[in-house]
Amino acid sequence: MDKKFVYTSKLAPYIKGFLKERELKGYNSSAIKFIFLEIDKFCNEYNIQDDYIKEETIDKWRSTRPNDSDRSLYMKYNAWIQLGNYMRDLGIDCYVPIPYRKGAKNNYIPYIFTHEEINTIFLLSNSLKIRYQYSGTMIFTMPAILRLLYSAGLRIGEALAIKNKDIDFEKRTIVINDSKNNTQRLAAINDSLLPVLLQYKEFRDKNPIEKILVPESPFFVTQRGKSCLGESVRRWFSDILNTAGISSKLGGNPPRIHDLRHTAAVHSLAKMVRNNIDVYCALPMISVFLGHNDPRSTNNYVRLTNEMFPGIIQLEHPTSLIFPKIPKSE
Structure with missing residues (x-):
């Protein structure tokens, strides 16, 4: 302490x-x-x-x-x-x-990374260097953790709680047990995330650490085989942001690692709308993707998406997602 x-x-x-x-x-x-x-x-x-x-x-x-x-x-x-x-x-x-x-109302405005910033973050995570000799480092996990947070829209606590038994590489799914709402859900492993997780696992498994392959052992570990700590991930992420020169926009809030989750939701929603998926159909899918109990928690991403990609979503009224217009019966 x-x-x-x-x-x-x-x-x-x-x-x-x-x-x-x-x-x-x-x-x-x-x-x-x-x-x-x-x-x-x-x-x-x-x-x-x-x-x-x-x-x-x-x-x-x-x-x-x-x-x-x-x-x-x-x-x-x-x-x-x-x-x-x-x-x-x-x-x-x-x-x-x-x-x-x-x-209860929190007016905190999340930082939404651009696609260019996300690519920069991933590239820099591949080239992190240890400042001094420390055998307990978790630096080699950073490329996989950051890509997982963005690809699956996970919270950092959910990612670090993943155990070996929770990942099925054949079915390309991850069971998320330690969620904020005390519910279990599945996260998909997409085409770009799969090789990154497999590469991490191959490197990790070469370490002569007892019980590293046990199903109940954590998937993300330090070089000593211990569970990774959220604070350590945040420190390395902060170093990446400083190196990339990524900071708050127009006096807004500084970017946090949790904003990778918000960014994943906004980028996913924008992609679906561009692919001609109706926003009323897209929102429930984003809600399931994020593990929200109440779909209304996802509505805020419509505003964030419109701010990030102006004009991409056309709504008749700002409250139409919550109270959609019902045609009158003749």
Whole structure:
């Protein structure tokens, strides 16, 4: 644990355990670590001696946050909820608050890479170099991971959770188990992705590492055979973006590795529309491709696609995807 993130309250063991689990799954915990520091400090300052979460504790904590914005409260309540659910999974009966709905809307605008930028990212991932001797590096996985994220529209956590048994190269499918919505889905291996994954696997399997071929072992590993961490992937991706000179557009948000998923959706939607697939038919396919539970979550990609490729999608009204016009019966 980073020296900056030291937790000492009665809830500290569970906070540390929860963060460790997220780390092993490859999730980015940067923001939630700071939220837990605040929660840990609150428990110490108000002498909370319970080693489980009580409703009174949540109420007391909420009274100390009068100046927090709705968005901030939404994120902090989510931290409490995730911690409570983690403790319940351990068999600890504790209170889990309901979500704070007011700040649920996130106005974050994703960065959509151009096709040229995607090609540059892939080329640079092939030529990454280690700055110093480190046998635990996962640098050789980067070309395969980045192409998988873009080709299959995966989240980084989903990609790093893939096990050997989840990939069927003959059927060219990948079973995605560790999804955000706790559902299982299939991701297709397309013609350009297949040789990249096979090349990675061939190189990986030459390493004399115990259990590297075991079905339950992770598919993406470091040179020591350990699971790759999401933070390491993000650092290498950041290096690639810096080398490529790719940064925020017109004062917008800086590009993130998660934006490969958004870009995959936008590029796929644009391609389908260009191939004369009706947008009303294309959206459900994009929704399945991304693993969305609610197809309405995919509607935002219509706006992003129109911004990236102006005029490609013709809609009679901005809300027509949600409330399509129904002809009146005579």
